[in-house]
Amino acid sequence: MTTTSQSGFREATEVPTGRLGIWWFLASEIVIFGGLIATYILLRWKNPQWGEEAEHTLNAAGGFNTLVLLTSSLTVVLAHDAVAHGRLQRAAGLLGYTLLGGLVFLCVKVLEYTHEIREGYTPTKSLFWSYYYGMTGLHALHVLGGMVAIGLVALAVRRGRHAQRVEYVGIYWHFVDVVWIFLFPLLYLAS
């Protein structure tokens, strides 16, 4: 029988319970985002003219947002490293930079949506744009959710509590980054 030790480790798996929970959660997220990406690839295969529609997405904005997310991934992993070295105030500060990255990402996304909708590329214009807004919108909601979690963890870590949660929110944030690494070429570069 699997038991949980006082340190929070699942004795059968040698993984802390919280971290194990995050990995299971991300396995379900793979199916959600992966399902959207898989059907998008198949429909794009069937409809090569979608490439012309993808020419209207903003490569520079997408590239800038990729840079922002990659940098925020660096700050959150450095926060985890700071926790490992017992530097909790530094970890809280680095989580603050990660939050800033998330905020910049969302602001750029809002500007992109505004530009595209003003040009007439609304979610109902075609199936390509439905996928574009559906996938990037769902991703943006995950960024927002991650920002809330990171903000709460940063406040707790600043008070010297729940330092192990920095790793958990970090793993989640990196996953959001990985999803964007695939959305960017699919929706922006592949035109």
Added chain:
Amino acid sequence: MNAGSDEAGHPNYVAIWGILVSALLVSLFLGYMDLPVVAMVLIFSIAIVKAWLVIAYYMHLKYEPFFVVTIMATGLACLYFLFFGLVPDIVFGTSR
């Protein structure tokens, strides 16, 4: 010592970030090339390498027990069956 590790054997996170940003710049450059098929193959190959770097070194999957790898592989296996299960309907069927 390799490019991804410092003296203590931990990943050099800043060096990995440098590789990721360099790969992003190459992808952006390829996006403007007039060789669609070659550029697309390279762009998606680079995306897979970037994702692997983040998963292995930032998410630390490389250092997790095999059990955790199987959790993630389960999700990917579901996707595999979904993708190839939909090919006959979407690509060769009548859906638009």
